[in-house]
Amino acid sequence: MIEIRGLKKFYGSLEVLKGIDLDVPKGEVLSVIGASGSGKSTLLYCINGLEPIQEGSVKVDGTDVHAKGTDINELRQKMGMVFQQWNSFPHLTALENVALAPKIVKKKSRAEARDIATRQLQHVGLGDKLNVYPSALSGGQQQRLAIARALAMEPDYMLFDEATSALDPELVGEVLDAMRLLADEGMTMICVTHEMGFARDVSDRVTFFHEGILEEIGTPAEIFGAPKSEHLQKFLSSIR
Amino acid sequence: MFDYNFHWRPVMKSLPDLLEAGLVTLQVAALSMIIGIVIGLALALIRMHMRGPVKWLASAWVELARNTPALFQLFFFGFGLGAVGIHMSPYVIVLSALSFNCAGYLAENFRGGFQAIPDTQLRAARSLGMTVWQSYTRVIIPQVFRIVYHPLTNQIVWAVLMSSLGMLVGFRELSGETQALASRTYRIFEYFAVTAVIYYVIVKIILGASRLLAARLFRY
Ligand SMILES: Nc1ncnc2c1ncn2[C@@H]1O[C@H](COP(=O)(O)OP(=O)(O)OP(=O)(O)O)[C@@H](O)[C@H]1O
Numbered sequence: 105m106i107e108i109r110g111l112k113k114f115y116g117s118l119e120v121l122k123g124i125d126l127d128v129p130k131g132e133v134l135s136v137i138g139a140s141g142s143g144k145s146t147l148l149y150c151i152n153g154l155e156p157i158q159e160g161s162v163k164v165d166g167t168d169v170h171a172k173g174t175d176i177n178e179l180r181q182k183m184g185m186v187f188q189q190w191n192s193f194p195h196l197t198a199l200e201n202v203a204l205a206p207k208i209v210k211k212k213s214r215a216e217a218r219d220i221a222t223r224q225l226q227h228v229g230l231g232d233k234l235n236v237y238p239s240a241l242s243g244g245q246q247q248r249l250a251i252a253r254a255l256a257m258e259p260d261y262m263l264f265d266e267a268t269s270a271l272d273p274e275l276v277g278e279v280l281d282a283m284r285l286l287a288d289e290g291m292t293m294i295c296v297t298h299e300m301g302f303a304r305d306v307s308d309r310v311t312f313f314h315e316g317i318l319e320e321i322g323t324p325a326e327i328f329g330a331p332k333s334e335h336l337q338k339f340l341s342s343i344r
Numbered sequence: 345m346f347d348y349n350f351h352w353r354p355v356m357k358s359l360p361d362l363l364e365a366g367l368v369t370l371q372v373a374a375l376s377m378i379i380g381i382v383i384g385l386a387l388a389l390i391r392m393h394m395r396g397p398v399k400w401l402a403s404a405w406v407e408l409a410r411n412t413p414a415l416f417q418l419f420f421f422g423f424g425l426g427a428v429g430i431h432m433s434p435y436v437i438v439l440s441a442l443s444f445n446c447a448g449y450l451a452e453n454f455r456g457g458f459q460a461i462p463d464t465q466l467r468a469a470r471s472l473g474m475t476v477w478q479s480y481t482r483v484i485i486p487q488v489f490r491i492v493y494h495p496l497t498n499q500i501v502w503a504v505l506m507s508s509l510g511m512l513v514g515f516r517e518l519s520g521e522t523q524a525l526a527s528r529t530y531r532i533f534e535y536f537a538v539t540a541v542i543y544y545v546i547v548k549i550i551l552g553a554s555r556l557l558a559a560r561l562f563r564y
Pocket residue numbers: 115118120138139140141142143144145146147
């Protein structure tokens with residue numbers, strides 16, 4: 105369970121998150137939508153501690169992410185993250201990309217790490233690319249590699265930050281399929297996305313961010329069928 | 345009229361001594377590279393991530409190493425420190441000066457290398473639970489190393505050649521040894537001609553080895 109209370113985040117004097125309260129229970133798929141600059145990416149960074157926060161708290165399974173005594177590296181093993189920019193490690197093969205963290209963070213043996221990596225790559229349909237370097241992979245394949253790399257740490261939560269928005273349209277489908285598969289398997293997911301189809305079909309709940317405020321949250325039917333806030337109505341009509 | 349008679353026998357007889365001195369040259373160059381890489385990395389990271397006096401010191405180091413004659417740097421470690429009572433052996437003087445110089449040059453190369461790696465690489469590594477140390481040693485630095493690989497090769501060649509200045513502080517590396525032997529036999533030209541060939545061969549071996557190593561290391 106992820107519990108966010110009164111979360112405020114500033115970049116210098118710019119208030120990017122203005123007091124967010126949000127609970128994400130185990131097993132839920134939550135989509136986050138909203139205009140560019142509304143603070144969606146920042147929310148994910150604050151959840152896994154990549155950005156410090158100024159007020160409030162984020163707890164993951166009861167552990168405060170931003171508390172002094174927290175072992176953030178250990179906590180992050182519970183939360184996989186996939187970013188908008190493809191960031192496979194270019195100097196490592198697909199297999200090595202995925203095996204690296206299990207080996208050096210979880211201290212798995214070389215053979216075990218390779219096993220895990222092979223399984224995860226097969227899982228996202230890259231079983232035939234084990235020894236290929238990322239430069240020889242398409243954007244869609246690199247994003248699936250990033251998903252496999254995160255999953256290899258056996259996380260309880262997955263955070264997706266617009267995993268498909270830098271992709272050519274014809275490559276979006278394969279990445280969304282991998283995410284869908286994961287959702288079907290019961291993974292707890294927070295997905296920042298511009299793919300309204302995905303948000304509607306796959307998520308349990310959808311939340312709309314507007315200028316650093318969590319303006320509306322509800323089931324896909326509520327958000328897309330009966331949006332209450334004026335900003336959300338405007339946002340939805342702007343993207344249709 | 346050109347009436348110099350070449351006598352190659354003395355220099356050929358001292359060839360083993362010269363080759364041995366060549367190894368000393370190679371050793372001091374290699375050691376100074378290792379020290380230079382470690383300090384250069386540190387200087388680059390300090391200049392990018394720290395503020396205040398430590399950063400100023402690092403910047404001063406880089407500026408001095410890059411913008412003053414290498415010979416002056418050598419004399420500083422030899423006669424400069426000697427004047428204030430710090431006496432070091434010729435070997436240590438040359439090693440210090442070379443390391444100082446290499447570190448300064450490499451720091452700039454490393455800095456450029458680090459800046460070429462997108463921030464997202466560090467974020468991705470940290471998001472997998474890697475510590476800062478692991479992220480740098482396993483993800484960032486290997487990529488930087490590839491970017492600076494050729495400048496690094498040039499730097500070791502430069503270190504080999506610059507070490508010849510060592511003879512001016514009494515260091516018996518390849519040039520110092522040549523000087524000593526040549527002045528005993530008065531076959532100055534022959535000695536330095538042969539030594540030039542030895543330098544040339546050393547440099548060619550380094551460049552060849554570097555190319556082979558690159559082919560093995562960088563398959564991406
Ligand atoms: N490192 C940073 N330093 C300063 N300001 C930042 C930084 N990162 C983001 N911001 C600002 O914070 C605000 C929220 O950014 P964020 O990236 O969270 O938005 P977003 O909702 O993810 O937008 P997008 O859909 O474009 O990705 C923006 O105004 C952005 O300019």
